[in-house]
Amino acid sequence: MVKHSFTVKNMMCAMCVAHVRKAIESLEGVKDVNVNLASNSALIEYDSQKITPQQIKQAVVSAGYDMDTEPLSANSDNCQDEKKKSNGLLRKLFGR
Numbered sequence: 001m002v003k004h005s006f007t008v009k010n011m012m013c014a015m016c017v018a019h020v021r022k023a024i025e026s027l028e029g030v031k032d033v034n035v036n037l038a039s040n041s042a043l044i045e046y047d048s049q050k051i052t053p054q055q056i057k058q059a060v061v062s063a064g065y066d067m068d069t070e071p072l073s074a075n076s077d078n079c080q081d082e083k084k085k086s087n088g089l090l091r092k093l094f095g096r
């Protein structure tokens, strides 16, 4: 089981997040998925023996969105926290 974060494109609102999450979590081999609108990313826990990022991307594309198949980070919680921090900073800079 691996846990990777991927960039998801074209999400605009909470409905998009729900669509993407549903598309990913319904796939065989996916154990858990957490889609984040603010960082345009999906943290996916999946069995790399059963499913590839390419197959996950296909499901996301079928749902009307797009996803990078190159993981943002590998198994690093610190990395995730750093990202959240910088996203919060960006939101402050852009005043939202």
Ligand SMILES: [Cu+2]
Binding pocket: 011, 012, 013, 014, 015, 016, 017
């Ligand atoms: Cu939407």
